[in-house]
Amino acid sequence: MRNYYEVLESSPDSSTDDLKSNYKRLILLHHPDKSSNSSKGNEIIEAWNILRDEGKRKLYDAEIFQDQIQQSYNVFGKFTVSELSQPKTCRCSGEYFLDDETRTEILEGEEEVLIECSECSLVIQVTR
Ligand SMILES: [Zn+2]
16 A cells, blocks of 8 residues: 655654645656656656545544554454454454453553464454
8 A cells, every 4th residue: 555654755743834835845856747657756746646635634644543553463353342242253263352441442442452372373353
């Protein structure tokens, strides 16, 4: 998956103003009309069109987050808080147990929490 933040030489923490000034600087160097390597310029425009829009940026951030989780953990599955009123059994026959504190955290706004299996290295993602 293409990283639009890298394309704009910025990071997910960058403000829209920062992104904008990077975009302006980069597009001067790589504008598709001027540059022989026009795909670079098009990529910059594409990145800016997504990241300038708050709604699109949010969706994109969520996609990246999902992507990173799946790359860095072995995810067994994705469940909601109510599906975890009983502990889930892992494929190793260990268990995923949602404690009250974590349950409250999720319900009060944490978007997504990872819970580790009691026996193996798999995790589950828990959402509201
Ligand atoms: Zn397990």
